[in-house]
Amino acid sequence: MKWYPVELHTHTEHSDGDFTPTQLVQAAKARGFAGVALTDHNTKSGATEFNAAIEKSGLTGVHGIEWTTYWGHMLVLGEYTYTDWRGVTPDMIDEAIKRIHDHCGLVGIAHPFALSNPVNTGYHWEFQIADWQAVDFLEVWSRDNAPCKVQSLRAIELWEQLLNRGCHITATSGRDWHREDTRSYAHTYVGIEDELNEQNVLQAIRDSRICLAAGPLLTMQAETAQGPVYPGQQTESGNVTLKLCMDDQTMPHDWDRTAIIPEKIVLVQNGEVIETLPVCAEQTVTVRTQKGWLRADLIGRYFGREEQRIALTNPIWTA
Ligand SMILES: [Zn+2]
Ligand SMILES: [Zn+2]
Numbered sequence: 002m003k004w005y006p007v008e009l010h011t012h013t014e015h016s017d018g019d020f021t022p023t024q025l026v027q028a029a030k031a032r033g034f035a036g037v038a039l040t041d042h043n044t045k046s047g048a049t050e051f052n053a054a055i056e057k058s059g060l061t062g063v064h065g066i067e068w069t070t071y072w073g074h075m076l077v078l079g080e081y082t083y084t085d086w087r088g089v090t091p092d093m094i095d096e097a098i099k100r101i102h103d104h105c106g107l108v109g110i111a112h113p114f115a116l117s118n119p120v121n122t123g124y125h126w127e128f129q130i131a132d133w134q135a136v137d138f139l140e141v142w143s144r145d146n147a148p149c150k151v152q153s154l155r156a157i158e159l160w161e162q163l164l165n166r167g168c169h170i171t172a173t174s175g176r177d178w179h180r181e182d183t184r185s186y187a188h189t190y191v192g193i194e195d196e197l198n199e200q201n202v203l204q205a206i207r208d209s210r211i212c213l214a215a216g217p218l219l220t221m222q223a224e225t226a227q228g229p230v231y232p233g234q235q236t237e238s239g240n241v242t243l244k245l246c247m248d249d250q251t252m253p254h255d256w257d258r259t260a261i262i263p264e265k266i267v268l269v270q271n272g273e274v275i276e277t278l279p280v281c282a283e284q285t286v287t288v289r290t291q292k293g294w295l296r297a298d299l300i301g302r303y304f305g306r307e308e309q310r311i312a313l314t315n316p317i318w319t320a
Contacts, residue, residue, distance in 0.1 A: 002192045002193070002194055002210075002220075002222070002229070002231060003192070003193055003194075003197075004190040004191065004192050004193075004212060004218060004220055004248075004251070005035035005036060005061075005190065005191050005193060005197055005202075006033065006034050006035055006036075006188045006189070006190055006191075006251060006252050007034060007035060007036035007037065007038070007061070007063070007189055007190075007191045007202055008029055008034050008036070008037045008038065008175075008176050008178060008188075008189065009038045009040070009063070009065075009076065009078065009109075009140075009173055009174075009175055009189055009206075010038065010040050010067070010076060010111060010140065010143075010175030010176055010177045010178065011025055011029075011037060011038060011039060011040055011176065011177075011178040011179075012040070012041050012042065012067075012177070012178065012179045013025050013039065013041055013047045013051075014047075015041045015044055015046045015047035016041035016042035016043070016044060016067075016069075017042060017179060018041070018178070018179040018180060019179060019180035019181075020178075020179075020180065021050065022039060022047040022048075022050040022051035022054055023050055023051075023053075023054040025037065025039070025051070025054075025178070026051065026054035026055055026057075026058050026060060026062070027054070027058070028178075028181060029058075029060060030058050030059075030060055032252070032254065032255045033252045033253065033254055033255055034060065034188075034252075035060065035061060035197060036060055036061035036062065036063060036191070036197065036199075036202055037055075037060060037061075037062060037063070038062070038063035038064070038065045038076075038078055039051045039062065039063070039064060039065060040065040040066055040067040040076050040077075040078070041066060041067065042066075042067050042069040043066065043067070043068065043069050043086065044066065045064070045066055045083065048064055051064070052064075061197050061198055061199060061202060062199060063078055063079065063199050063202055063203065064078075064079065064199070065077055065078040065079065065080075066080075066083070067111060068086045069086075070086050070089070070128075072090075072091045072094075072126075072127040072128045073110065073111075073113070073125065073126035073127055073128050074110075074111040074112065074126075075108055075109065075110060075111060075128075076108070076109040076110075076111050076138075076140065076175070077101055077106050077107070077108055078106060078107045078109070078203060078206070079105060079106050079107055079199065079200075079203045080101050080104045080105065080106025080107075081104055081105055081106075082104050084097060084100045084101050084104065084106075091127060091128050091129045092129050094128040094129065094130055095130065095131050095132055095135065098132075098135050098136070099135070102135070107137040107138065107203055107206055107207060108135075108136060108137055108138075109136070109137055109138035109139060109140055109171075109173060109206075110126050110136060110138075110139050110140060111140045111143070111175060111177070112140055112143035112144070112152065112156075112175070112177065113125070113126040113139065113140070113152075113155075113156050113159065114126075114151075114152040114155040114156055114159075115143065115152055133163050133166070133168045133170065134168050134169070134170075136168075136170055137170070137171060137206060137207055138170065138171040138172070138173045138206055138211075139156065139159070139160050139163070139170055139171070139172055139173070140156070140173050140174065140175045141153060141156040141157050141160050141172045141173070141174070141213070142156075142172075142173075142174035142175070142187045142213055142215075143156075143174070143175050143177055144175070144176065144177045144186070145182075145184035145185055145186055146184065146185055146304070147174060147186070147187045147215065148187065148215045148303045148309045148310055148311050149303055149304075149306050149309050157172070157310075157313075160172050161272045164271075164272075164293075164294050164316060165271060165272060165293070165294075169209060169233070169318075170209075171206055171207075171208075171209040171211050171233070171315055172209075172211065172213060172313065172315055173189050173206065173211060173213070174187040174188060174189045174213045175189075185215065185256065185257060185260070185261075185304065186215075186255070187213055187214060187215040188213070188214055188215075188218075188251075188252055188255070188256075189211060189212075189213055190211065190212045190213070190214060190218055190220075190251070191205045191206070191210065191211060192205055192210035192211065192212070192220075192231055192232070193205055193210075208233040208234075209232050209233030209315040209316070210231050210232055210233050210315070211232065211233075211315050212232065212312065212313070212314045212315065213312060213313050213314075214251070214299070214311070214312035214313075215256065215261055215303065215311045215312065216249070216256045216257075216258065216261030216262075216263065216301075216303075216311050216312065217247050217248060217249035217251070217261075217263055217299065217311075217312060218247070218248045218249075218251045218312060219245065219246070219247050219266065219297055219298075219299040219312040219313070219314060220245070220246045220248070220314065221243055221244070221245050221246075221296070221297045221314045221317070222243070222244050222317075223236045223241050223242065223243055223244075223317050224242045224243070224244055224285070225237075225242075229244075230317055231317070232296070232314050232315035232316060232317055233315055233316075233317075233318075234317060234318070235317070235318040235319070235320050236317060236318070236319060236320070237319070237320060238290045238291055238292045238293075238319035238320060239289070239290065240287050240288070240289060240290075241287065241288055241290045241295065241317075241319065242285060242286070242287045243268070243285065243286055243287075243288065243295075243297075244283070244284075244285050245266060245278065245283070245284050245285075245286070245297060246282065246283050247263065247266075247280060247281065247282055247283075247299065248282075249263075257304075260302075260303070260304045260305075261301065261302070261303055261304070261311055262301050262302040263280045263299050263300070263301040263311060263312075264280060264300055264301040264302065265277055265278065265279065265280060265299075265300050265301070266278040266279070266280060266297055266298070266299055266300070267297070267298050267300055268286075268288060268295065268296075268297055269295070269296050269297070269298060270288075270290055270291065270293060270294070270295045270319075271291065271293035271294060275288060275289075275290075276288050280299070280301075290319045291319065292319055292320060293318075293319055294316035294317070294318050294319065295316055295317050295318075295319055296313065296314045296315060296316040296317070297313070297314045298310050298312070298313045298314075299311050299312035299313070
């Protein structure tokens with residue numbers, strides 16, 4: 002399994018960003034991303050230029066859009082046509098999600114707890130979702146300084162509540178990239194076994210083969226007689242042997258290693274910490290698990306603040 006940094010939330014001058022689509026792709030390449038999605042607000046008009054720039058760059062492009070409505074923002078990735086957001090009222094969102102799925106698209110809730118009215122109309126998620134199982138991903142980390150934002154803590158709390166209800170919903174991070182600046186951003190890493198391409202990126206998001214990192218990348222797999230089990234997949238509960246790896250060489254030019262310092266790894270089962278481990282490049286540990294879900298957090302210092310979650314994995318399900 003290889004883990005590739007892919008940015009899933011961006012804007013260009015086709016909505017309210019400063020980049021041309023070409024400049025966006027160039028900026029993604031310069032920062033070390035392996036792939037980038039184009040998600041302008043309510044338009045795909047940048048797609049032709051984006052596709053040409055992707056072709057030239059050697060990066061993997063993901064086509065998308067950010068549904069930008071009065072009741073929340075929703076990222077739509079990989080939909081081969083366009084489902085119109087206009088006329089969709091809060092109680093109709095499940096129907097709209099179904100239509101997007103019928104068109105092979107994925108939906109993710111962008112910055113669910115961002116400040117809304119009167120600061121930013123529609124930033125806060127207010128759609129009434131009846132079936133959370135239908136939501137593919139939740140952007141638990143958004144924009145700069147995500148690890149220590151109160152919005153991130155609330156989003157992770159919501160995510161864990163949904164996991165506790167058995168919803169297989171993928172946690173992602175979004176730069177919500179509008180322009181270049183020097184702030185600190187987290188990265189979404191996508192686990193891919195075969196070729197890195199758009200369909201495999203979409204499948205990895207669908208399957209929750211995703212890890213998030215503000216600094217070093219933390220990945221986790223369960224070792225079983227049938228082979229490795231990755232985030233999003235399922236293994237038997239009881240004794241589970243986990244291999245945890247930490248890689249501090251990923252995205253080397255896009256995080257400040259003097260300010261982001263890992264201190265420990267914690268294993269979280271069904272919302273409770275069940276094990277604390279030291280930080281090292283690779284370790285194997287066997288833990289006693291119950292039915293539910295199991296994931297890992299990397300905890301450390303983040304720009305002077307102690308005990309921050311600086312990386313996290315999506316969960317392995319324990320049946
Ligand atoms: Zn938004
Ligand atoms: Zn956005």
